[in-house]
Amino acid sequence: MQAQTGNRILIAFFSWSGNTRRIAQEIQHQTGADIIEIAPINPYSSDYNTVLMEAQRDQHDKARPELANHVAHMEDYDVILIGYPNWWASIPMPIATFLEEYDFSGKRIIPFCSHGGGRFGQSITAIAKLAPNSDIGEGLSIHYSGGSAMVDDVTAWLGKNGLK
Numbered sequence: 001m002q003a004q005t006g007n008r009i010l011i012a013f014f015s016w017s018g019n020t021r022r023i024a025q026e027i028q029h030q031t032g033a034d035i036i037e038i039a040p041i042n043p044y045s046s047d048y049n050t051v052l053m054e055a056q057r058d059q060h061d062k063a064r065p066e067l068a069n070h071v072a073h074m075e076d077y078d079v080i081l082i083g084y085p086n087w088w089a090s091i092p093m094p095i096a097t098f099l100e101e102y103d104f105s106g107k108r109i110i111p112f113c114s115h116g117g118g119r120f121g122q123s124i125t126a127i128a129k130l131a132p133n134s135d136i137g138e139g140l141s142i143h144y145s146g147g148s149a150m151v152d153d154v155t156a157w158l159g160k161n162g163l164k
C-alpha cells in the first residue's frame, strides 16, 4: 500500500470578478494540487448591480444552481481547499450545490475567501452545515485581490495547515 494519504489536495473555487480565481491559481502554483472551477450552467450577470440582486435572490431562495462541471473522483482527495467571494456575508449558492454533491466525511475542508471588508461573514458556519462530517481547517480571508501581500499570505496559510 502506498502511504500517500492525508495530503491529496483539490482546489475548488467559484469566482465572479476574478479575485478568488487569482488566489486559487496562486495556491495551485504553490502546491501543484488539482484545481476545478465551480461554475453554474447559467452564469450570473456580468453587471454588478444585477449580480447583487441575483445573489441575494439565490440566497433568500436557498437556490442550488446547477453546475457545469464535476469532480470525477472525489475519493482521490483528502483535503479540499474551497474558494469563493463573500457574497452577502455568506457563500455564493454554487458553493452550496458543490458541497451537497459529494460526501466529505473524513475529509478536511479548508476555506479561502475574497471579500470587500466582511472577511468570512457567516460563510464558515454555512460550509460546516453543508459538510457536517468534515473537519474544517483554518481559513484564509483576503481583502479583494490581496495586493502584493497575497503570495506571502498564501504561503503562510498553507504552512499553518501543514500543506507546505
Ligand SMILES: Cc1cc2nc3c(=O)[nH]c(=O)nc-3n(C[C@H](O)[C@H](O)[C@H](O)COP(=O)(O)O)c2cc1C
Binding pocket: 014, 015, 016, 017, 018, 019, 020, 021, 051, 052, 053, 055, 056, 084, 085, 086, 087, 088, 089, 090, 114, 115, 116, 117, 118, 119, 121, 143, 144, 145
Ligand atoms: C453579489 C455580491 C455580494 C457581495 N457581498 C459582499 C459582502 O457581503 N461582504 C463583503 O465584504 N464583500 C461583498 N462583496 C464583495 C466581494 O466579496 C469582493 O469583491 C470579492 O473580491 C469578489 O471576489 P471575486 O473577484 O472572486 O468574485 C460582494 C460582491 C458581490 C458581487
